[in-house]
Amino acid sequence: MDLQSVNLRAVIFDVYGTLLEVGPSPADAAARWEKLWRDALQSPPRLSLEQFSAACDAVIVREHLTAQARGIEHPEVYWPDVVREALPETGRLPAAARDDFLFAQSQLWHTVRLMPAVGETLRTLQAASVLIGIASNAQPYTIRELRVALAESGLAMNLFEPALCFWSFEHGFSKPDPHVFRLLSARLAARGITPGETLMVGDRLDNDLEPARACGWQTWLLGKSLSGSGAGHWQQLRQWLETGVLCEPE
Incomplete structure (x- = not known):
């Protein structure tokens, strides 16, 4: 050609x-979140999916404001760090398991x-x-x-x-x-x-x-x-x- x-x-x-x-997100996203938490973190969820999202949003807003104050007009965050701060429990996961958790979590917000x-x-x-x-x-x-x-x-x-x-x-x-x-x-x-x-x-x-x-x-x-x-x-x-x-x- x-x-x-x-x-x-x-x-x-x-x-x-x-x-x-x-x-859109799966209809059963909340139930999948609870299962993901229990399977990956081996404990009952202390945050709902909605609460987790709000915690992540707060971190993102702070990081964007900090970057913009330094002259970065269109900042980007590093999602694994955002999740680690909002959900410290993920920090104890092995790298591969943490990556799997982050990927599975992302699939709860969209398809x-x-x-x-x-x-x-x-x-x-x-x-x-x-x-x-x-x-x-x-x-x-x-x-x-x-x-x-x-x-x-x-x-x-x-x-x-x-x-x-x-x-x-x-x-x-x-x-x-x-x-x-x-x-x-x-x-x-x-x-x-x-x-x-x-x-x-x-x-x-x-x-x-x-x-x-x-x-x-x-x-x-x-x-x-x-x-x-x-x-x-x-x-x-x-x-x-x-x-x-x-x-x-x-």
Whole structure:
């Protein structure tokens, strides 16, 4: 497949709302929380799921205010530390068990699955030797969520170029901070790829497209009608990548 018509050598994807469809929490989240606590911590729960959420929110607010006072406009927390403060009991778990607890806990707040047509699109890009990266406001459990969802479609995380993956929890700041896109632009430049040869795919103008455009990237807004260039659903994105032509779905 030839992507010269769309002038692409790299595509950077958002995760939530883009690669992963996000659904509501499970109906039995409270019961699952109680079981998770008893199984992992070997004691009756001293906090309900709602109380745990409130305790975590308080830590996040404090950490955000502290970071903003230091000049970080769009701060990011490190979720394992937030949970460890809100729920000190997790500190005594072995690392692997703690990771499992954090992942299981995250699944009580939302459900995720791979967006339709993501698999075909990623395979199309890989076959065309286009570099694939990620720019995501994320936590460690995000990577595991994505890995599991990809595996269900026969795909793996090695589709993504590690140096072109921005996970906000690793940096302490998040989109739409322009440093996210400056950082990725510098790493792309080191590979001889210009901003004009880079596409950002996301579902939010404020977090994804506007800061990417400010760096000179091409952009694609998911989930909108094709009233203008660079917008549409996954099937239209794949068609555009393959043909360079935007078409409204019938």
